[in-house]
Amino acid sequence: MTVTHFTLAYWCVLVAALLPLLCAVIAKWGGLGKSRKDGGFDNHNPRAWLARQTDWRARANAAQANSFEALPFFIGAVLIAHQLGAYQTRLDLLAFVYVVLRVVYILMYVANLASLRSLVWVLALAINVTILFAGYR
Template sequence: MQMILAYWCVLIAAFMPVAFVAYAKFAGGSRRMDLADNHHPRAWLEQTEGAQKRAYWAQLNSFEAFPAFAAGVIIAVISGGSIGAINVFAVLFVLLRIAYGWCYITDRATARSLVWFGATACTIALFLVAAIG
């Protein structure tokens, strides 16, 4: 049996927070994290500013969004929901969450909120697919 696309999306979403925090630690910003900072990475991240701080916040929000999304995919599949619909909502969720991180890092607050709403709607849609079965 082949793994459905939506399951790959769960894997991508699970590691999306790592990508955002990697940006916060090693990409643009006032300073990059070094080995000494790695003894207390959360304290270091709290002291960052600008895009680095927003990337850290995108990481935290990604952790918050992940459980409901993963549960929605799994529940929709085991409930016998349409695999096509599940795949569409899962892929759209991942794309919107990537856009969410970009909006957050680049300080586009209104767009970020709209994209967040869209990704949340995808999660809700997964549960609706499960309910319809």
């Protein structure tokens, strides 16, 4: 009987899947609890409300979209690396670094540090490609 476990890389997939939700919370921060008339979050038409936001709220919403866009490649890379028998410790470390970079990316996006944000995005993409080929022999 083969015993399997939920690897750190798989936990990183879960965390990466929750990052867009974190961005949504950031984008709506302070708008919850205020009335719609006072510019508060409009749960009746949330997409239109988010589309009208500016500054850090708009950037948090854009970070949410980018987090959703990056997610399928990360999930696929982790699954393929597992399937190809990548060294688990290496895969776990790479997945962890990817998630850390994505969190830093979100922070840089919200803080309007565009050049640093782009550098972090490229680093995260490179880590994701490395994950994809981690089991290649």
